[in-house]
Amino acid sequence: MRRRRYPRLTSWEEAFGEDVRGAVLPPQVHLSHPPGFEGGRLTCAISFSALDELEGRLQDLLRLVRDRRLAPLARYLV
Amino acid sequence: MNAPPFAQVEVEPEVADLPFTREFLGRLPGGLPVRIRSPGEPPPTGKRTVHLTREAGAFLKPCPCSPGAVRCGYWVFSPVFQCPFSCTYCFLRLYAPDAPLTLYANLEDAAREFTRQAEEWTGPVRVGTGQFADSLAMDPWTRHAPWLVELVGRFRHVELELKTKSDRVEGLLETEVFANAVVAWSVNPPRIIAREEPGAAPLAARLRAAREVVRAGYRVAFHLDPVFLEDGWEETYRDLLGELFAAVDPGRVAWVSLGTLRFPPRFLERWGPALRGHREFFGELVPGEDGKLRHFWPARRDAYRFLWKELRRWGGVGLRVYLCMESRATWASALGWAPDDGELERYLAGAGASVPASPGLTSRPGAGTR
Numbered sequence: 240m241r242r243r244r245y246p247r248l249t250s251w252e253e254a255f256g257e258d259v260r261g262a263v264l265p266p267q268v269h270l271s272h273p274p275g276f277e278g279g280r281l282t283c284a285i286s287f288s289a290l291d292e293l294e295g296r297l298q299d300l301l302r303l304v305r306d307r308r309l310a311p312l313a314r315y316l317v
Numbered sequence: 318m319n320a321p322p323f324a325q326v327e328v329e330p331e332v333a334d335l336p337f338t339r340e341f342l343g344r345l346p347g348g349l350p351v352r353i354r355s356p357g358e359p360p361p362t363g364k365r366t367v368h369l370t371r372e373a374g375a376f377l378k379p380c381p382c383s384p385g386a387v388r389c390g391y392w393v394f395s396p397v398f399q400c401p402f403s404c405t406y407c408f409l410r411l412y413a414p415d416a417p418l419t420l421y422a423n424l425e426d427a428a429r430e431f432t433r434q435a436e437e438w439t440g441p442v443r444v445g446t447g448q449f450a451d452s453l454a455m456d457p458w459t460r461h462a463p464w465l466v467e468l469v470g471r472f473r474h475v476e477l478e479l480k481t482k483s484d485r486v487e488g489l490l491e492t493e494v495f496a497n498a499v500v501a502w503s504v505n506p507p508r509i510i511a512r513e514e515p516g517a518a519p520l521a522a523r524l525r526a527a528r529e530v531v532r533a534g535y536r537v538a539f540h541l542d543p544v545f546l547e548d549g550w551e552e553t554y555r556d557l558l559g560e561l562f563a564a565v566d567p568g569r570v571a572w573v574s575l576g577t578l579r580f581p582p583r584f585l586e587r588w589g590p591a592l593r594g595h596r597e598f599f600g601e602l603v604p605g606e607d608g609k610l611r612h613f614w615p616a617r618r619d620a621y622r623f624l625w626k627e628l629r630r631w632g633g634v635g636l637r638v639y640l641c642m643e644s645r646a647t648w649a650s651a652l653g654w655a656p657d658d659g660e661l662e663r664y665l666a667g668a669g670a671s672v673p674a675s676p677g678l679t680s681r682p683g684a685g686t687r
Contacts, residue, residue, distance in 0.1 A: 244601075247613050278650065
């Protein structure tokens with residue numbers, strides 16, 4: 240029903256889910272989009288319980304960006 | 318003068334002797350029923366009835382805009398409430414479907430309120446009467462337009478916008494022109510006007526009127542709102558822009574606004590059955606931050622990009638274009654800049670920085686590349 244009512248939105252949501260899974264994010268790092276992908280922005284949330292942990296996850300993330308593993312997400316931006 | 322867009326007039330006794338009431342009644346065609354109401358009668362209903370009454374509250378209010386949207390600092394001045402036209406998408410169909418054409422006869426109070434507020438404003442301010450009414454549709458009988466132009470004329474930091482879908486500019490053509498009066502037309506391609514704007518003037522008549530007021534010395538504005546994103550819309554809106562700027566020199570266009578279809582979900586609960594066949598209302602409209610349904614974001618963004626580019630092609634890069642009820646993120650993404658608080662008012666008044674040449678180059682006027 241939802242797919243029939245919102246065909247493009249649901250296809251974007253599915254593609255976004257696949258792109259995030261394909262990026263294989265570090266643990267405790269979550270990417271999300273606003274409702275309806277409004278505004279062409281994504282949110283990246285990182286949870287950590289020590290500063291070393293944060294540093295490690297940021298480095299992992301940076302590596303993903305440099306290796307262009309997050310490049311498919313560019314289509315949801317601006 | 319054409320027949321008025323109303324069939325009867327009901328007058329509250331307390332305003333029966335006010336100057337506006339006497340003048341309005343004096344302009345009516347013979348034979349039109351006029352009735353002085355009894356005290357305590359329930360208010361009349363229906364858009365074919367004019368209700369002459371007193372505004373006990375404020376005539377002048379800030380435009381409510383929409384939560385999360387970039388505000389343009391607009392003020393709404395309302396000597397009239399309700400519109401004789403029946404546009405399918407109009408929010409008045411939801412909020413006041415049965416309200417009569419209400420004319421507030423205590424215009425001396427309105428003038429005092431406006432003057433007091435205008436003396437307090439310091440920066441550029443736009444004020445319009447076209448939010449809860451059509452600014453000119455009733456003008457042959459109300460003569461509000463000449464009164465407003467003269468009232469606002471001496472406040473050079475205030476711009477009066479008279480927004481209409483009519484061609485009733487007779488009153489404006491007979492009055493002294495003040496530089497801070499802008500006559501604005503809400504426009505759409507002819508086939509959309511025929512389908513979605515019953516009772517309103519055809520595009521050709523609106524543009525003929527625009528040409529006449531420009532010739533008289535006024536500036537004009539255009540509102541492409543709502544843009545209907547139906548099959549082939551790019552071509553029909555490109556043709557529309559061609560017609561606008563063939564009719565009016567871009568140098569005389571004060572501003573152009575853009576907006577796409579938007580309405581709260583309960584609009585469809587109320588009007589859905591009557592809108593059968595109007596496909597746009599049942600398309601892929603997604604609830605936004607403010608709860609209103611709008612076109613899915615990428616479609617809206619691409620539409621604004623297309624129209625902004627076309628507007629600048631037809632009207633030049635100096636043409637002032639803004640989005641109505643859209644977020645900063647949408648502005649930044651679609652137009653390449655997003656105004657800060659107060660910046661849009663200065664931009665529209667011609668006192669702000671110029672905007673980037675093409676979308677996506679800078680985050681705001683004057684800023685470097687991203």
